[in-house]
Amino acid sequence: MIKLTYMIFPRDDLDREEARRRWMEDHGALMEKHASTLRVARYVQTPHVTHPLEQTMAAARGAVLQIPLGMAEIYWASRADFEYSFEDRGARRAYRELLEDEKRFAATAMSPWVGEEREVIPAAGSR
Template identity: 45%
Template sequence: MIKLTFCLRRLPHLSREEFQDYWLNHHGPLVRSFMQAMRVRRYVQTHSLGDAALSAGLALSRGAPEPFDGIAELYWDSREDIEAVGRDPAGREAGRVLLEDERKFIDLAQSPLWYNEEREIIALGETSHAR
């Protein structure tokens, strides 16, 4: 599978709560409505907890930048599926509509995105019995 990872920062005029509400309750259903045209197999939103105290020591120990407000992950079966979306008028229109909506709540210039493949190191449900 090929995955698009999109690390999101909200527009400055939005609170974290406003951003997450719009993303979950407006943009999420919009993405779902285009899943066939875009050949998307899976879509996951990861929302930040917004708990500065919980993350402060972790960020400080690594010299990390300001945290993201969330991460979006979209999955496709293959690179060919992604390329087919670009050739399909319905796929291109879906991309246009989604980008137009993203401009309403995401600071696009501060939100990196890239295609990638996962390499699972610890599987769900796996336990260690080392002694």
């Protein structure tokens, strides 16, 4: 599987809860609408959950704690499906609609990255 990962940060001028609602509900529904056009095999939203240990973990790494809305992961079954989603005219239209929707809730500086998962510890029940 090929996975595209985004760390989602809210727009500065938007209430955090409203940004989260727009991302999780509205954008999630838009991803569902375009999933087959984009040949998406899986879409996962991982919303941030505040925990007091975050500051400790950041300090141990010498990092400044930056709190995202969460993380989004888009999966394709193959590299060919992933590449198709950027080559097909209908898929490019879907991406433009998704990008316009992102502007309703997300800060403009997002760093997407592509990877292939390497499962080191399998989920319980899949061993």
